[in-house]
Amino acid sequence: DAGVIQSPRHEVTEMGQEVTLRCKPISGHDYLFWYRQTMMRGLELLIYFNNNVPIDDSGMPEDRFSAKMPNASFSTLKIQPSEPRDSAVYFCASILMGMGYSGYTFGSGTRLTVV
Amino acid sequence: TQLLEQSPQFLSIQEGENLTVYCNSSSVFSSLQWYRQEPGEGPVLLVTVVTGGEVKKLKRLTFQFGDARKDSSLHITAAQPGDTGLYLCAGAPGNQFYFGTGTSLTVIP
Numbered sequence: 691d692a693g694v695i696q697s698p699r700h701e702v703t704e705m706g707q708e709v710t711l712r713c714k715p716i717s718g719h720d721y722l723f724w725y726r727q728t729m730m731r732g733l734e735l736l737i738y739f740n741n742n743v744p745i746d747d748s749g750m751p752e753d754r755f756s757a758k759m760p761n762a763s764f765s766t767l768k769i770q771p772s773e774p775r776d777s778a779v780y781f782c783a784s785i786l787m788g789m790g791y792s793g794y795t796f797g798s799g800t801r802l803t804v805v
Numbered sequence: 806t807q808l809l810e811q812s813p814q815f816l817s818i819q820e821g822e823n824l825t826v827y828c829n830s831s832s833v834f835s836s837l838q839w840y841r842q843e844p845g846e847g848p849v850l851l852v853t854v855v856t857g858g859e860v861k862k863l864k865r866l867t868f869q870f871g872d873a874r875k876d877s878s879l880h881i882t883a884a885q886p887g888d889t890g891l892y893l894c895a896g897a898p899g900n901q902f903y904f905g906t907g908t909s910l911t912v913i914p
Contacts, residue, residue, distance in 0.1 A: 694847075723901070733848075733893065733904040746901070781847050793838050794895075794902065796847025 696782050696797035703804055708770040711800045713782030714763055723794065724757055724767050725781040733781070739765065740787075772804045808832060809896055809905035817911040818884055826879045826908045828894035835897055837870055837877050842891040842907075884912045 695714040703709050715722045723738040737747040742759045750757070754773070759765040769776055779801050783794040812827045828837070836855040840848035852861050854870035854877065861868045865888075867880040877894055889912050895902040 725904075732906050735901065735903075738901060783847070793840075793850030793853060794848070796849070798846055 694782055694784055694795050694797035696780075696800050698800055699798065700801045701803070703772055703802070705773055705804055706771040707804075708768065709772045709776075709802060709804075711767040711769075711780050711782075711802070713765045713767070713797060715765070715782070715784030716786075716795055717763065719784035719786045719795070721785045721787050722759060722765050723783045723785075724765070725783065727779045727781060727799070736767070769802075772802075774804045777802055777804050808898075808903040809894055811892075811894060811905040811908050813908060814906065815909050815911075817913065820885060820912055820914050821883050824881050824884060824910070826881075826892055826910070828877045828879075828896075828905050830875050830896060832896070832898050833874050835874075835899075837874070837897070838895045838902065839868055839877070839879055840893045840895060840904075842893060844890075848891075848893055881910075884910075886912045886914050888912050 694716055697712045721740050724736040726734045726736055734749060736749045737757045738745055739759045742762055755769055757767045779799045781796050781799045783796045785794050809828055809830045818824055836853055838853045839851045841851055842848040852863055852868045854861060854868055857872045857874045859870045865882045869878045881888055889910060892908045894905040
């Protein structure tokens with residue numbers, strides 16, 4: 691398996707623009723998580739899905755953020771409109787929870803810079 | 806408020822030295838994991854501990870889960886430059902893992 695695949699790796703956009711981050715989880719994994727990482731706040735959980743259904747989106751900072759998982763192999767995180775304070779590295783991770791303690795598999799992240 | 810506090814936040818040591826990183830919480834966890842993250846990459850799982858008092862060894866790395874399952878430590882013996890990275894603990898009180906604040910380790914050759 692190629693692991694969790696995120697795209698793009700880097701995104702630079704202007705304030706007010708829409709940004710869409712993409713994630714392909716590991717085939718067969720039943721949970722998908724979106725995290726945001728900054729120096730100040732560390733890794734923050736934004737939202738997670740179980741079998742494509744959003745379970746907890748309490749970490750989504752504002753209505754400007756939305757996430758979808760239309761099928762088991764694809765998820766998106768959208769920011770509209772983007773703001774400079776959204777600049778961070780966004781990670782997607784997946785896990786097969788029934789495997790107990792196999793741990794999350796993270797993607798390589800998308801480094802977002804909003805100018 | 807962070808569920809998991811790690812200390813120290815930053816650590817810079819010479820190659821060959823030993824070090825210990827701590828992960829503490831007031832909550833009880835059913836399991837706890839340690840990850841290492843290298844620049845430009847996502848965290849990678851090192852180990853999972855599930856039993857209070859459990860000790861696991863991974864080559865030069867020794868992981869311990871506290872008896873009360875509220876804390877954990879990571880000890881590295883004879884650190885090498887390849888150990889450089891961000892070390893994260895993650896605890897699961899339920900169905901999802903909460904990540905600690907992280908310890909950034911630099912091993913100087």
